[in-house]
Amino acid sequence: MTDTSAPHALWPAPTADGAVRATVTVPGSKSVTNRALVLAALAAEPGWVRRPLRSRDSQLMSDALRAMGVGIEETVSSSSGGAGESGEAWRVIPAGLHGPATVDVGNAGTVMRFLPPVAALAAGPIRFDGDPRSYERPLGQVISALRTLGARIDDDGRGALPLTVHGGGALDGGVVEIDASNSSQFVSALLLSAPRFNQGVEVRHTGATLPSMPHIRMTVEMLRAAGAQVDTPEAGGEKNVWRVAPGALLGRDLVVEPDLSNAQPFLAAAMITGGSVTIPDWPRRTTQPGDALRSIFTEMGGSCELTDTGLVFTGTGKVHGIDVDLSEVGELTPGIAAVAALADSESVLRGVAHLRLHETDRLAALTKEINGLGGDVTETADGLRIRPRRLHGGTFHTYDDHRMATAGAVIGLAVEGVGIENVGTTAKTLPDFPQMWADMLAGAGA
Incomplete structure (x- = not known):
């Protein structure tokens, strides 16, 4: 078993065997x-x-x-x-x-x-x-x-x-x-x-x-x-x-409401695999930026329904590119970039120049890591241009940034051989992420 607690240990990102079908309870915001x-x-x-x-x-x-x-x-x-x-x-x-x-x-x-x-x-x-x-x-x-x-x-x-x-x-x-x-x-x-x-x-x-x-x-x-x-x-x-x-x-x-931004990788899993993920207790009204995932991921090819239980998000297995201003919801950029790298058309992510000053320079980090797996990402003045390419395995570095780690895990669903360096950095806001990811995938292909 891989020891993911060591900073430089590689966590082998699991590849989905089929459509993910799961209910994922996300910790508080x-x-x-x-x-x-x-x-x-x-x-x-x-x-x-x-x-x-x-x-x-x-x-x-x-x-x-x-x-x-x-x-x-x-x-x-x-x-x-x-x-x-x-x-x-x-x-x-x-x-x-x-x-x-x-x-x-x-x-x-x-x-x-x-x-x-x-x-x-x-x-x-x-x-x-x-x-x-x-x-x-x-x-x-x-x-x-x-x-x-x-x-x-x-x-x-x-x-x-x-x-x-x-x-x-x-x-x-x-x-x-x-x-x-x-x-x-x-x-x-x-x-x-x-x-x-x-x-x-x-x-x-x-x-x-x-x-x-x-x-x-x-x-x-x-x-x-x-x-x-x-x-x-x-x-x-x-x-x-x-x-x-x-x-x-x-x-x-x-x-405290569930952290809607931390629901992002699980919703992405449903979209990429053509599955369905339910996030309990998704609020009908909220100021959380993560609520924008409902419209952004719908535009990229999924569909969602807000029920009394929570948010039910369903994918078709097809992912479309998007041209979107993320200035108000910049923290969602790494996850959206990961999904865009697996899309069927180009994406342009705008309005996020300030991400260069986050936990790491997220624009430079995403460009380097996705391109390191065979992608075609270029930085713009205020964001990223992502042209999908066939990706391959390799090491995905996280730069002690929790959202880089979850972005790498999303890519790993569709690309074999992706190793996430220091997946433990997810503990910053999402404790036990590797176990949550494994539990979600337990029903894939069933």
Whole structure:
């Protein structure tokens, strides 16, 4: 048996023997879980986060908040009450935020960006450090914005990790301009803590583009559900301006939705093999970017039905190319690129130049790895052009990027001999992926 826990071990991606037919229960959303933890930590009363994602990113977030004094009790409930009352739950008990403390951000964008504003509200120094790649990821806009709002931050002029936030127990807040062209997380980072700022915050985005707007909408919805007053462009406010009034946040009892972006490889399996996959509890209304998979994968040749059970996605075994703007849903790009490499016509993926600054340079990585299997992928100014070719086996490197690993697994369904390097990196947001993949494939060809 291959040891997939070693960073450089190769996991032999299984090839499907026939049509996949499975029900796959996807763990909770990382984006919702980590936002919920931050809001609960800043609330005026205890709250619950139910069915949270337990992964490296969410563990880094909870460990960081604990280091700053927040109580997080992990429980498993067997209650027979409502749908959200059974399973794992985290009780979050707000406390006086304090240092000294050290936060390990790993390579989690939500941790490295959402928590410096929280640390500015703490009493004492909070040091932030992380994986080597985290030093390269953009953070300067958050640092400069926090300084404008009254925070004291020592980063030795790098505009990046590692850094120390010298919290004074409060933050003035006010008006700040920020260029969030590289990541919508810059805006979300300031909005999440804003109710606790003395003056709240007015965030003005000055850049030419703003990727991943659904994630900002998710932040706004979750703030409002916790009792915050938020004015947004969608609500008739100024374009690219968000205002959050100061005030207390409520402790909530929140059930985390399944992570729809992490459902992507399983839906792709149905499309590529001409099978059918059901994802239970797919929400009828959501701010998650992954919900766009319903329309994107339908255009590429599948069909879906949203039932009381969840989303039922069915493929024909034929995959069509697509010309699509993914600027709002960039995290879906690796999986879509993998499917496009197996299509019957060319695909153009647009609006995702910012992916060069994600866990790895995803555009360069996808180009190199798919081409290494015989593909024909070229980078454009803001995306990828993919011309399908007959692919062959080989090593698919992941660059410590969970979505690269799942993209390689998708290609492996149709191409024999694909070995995924460091499939364990999927634990960032999708624990036990190899076992979930094997369980899904157990019914293939039956």
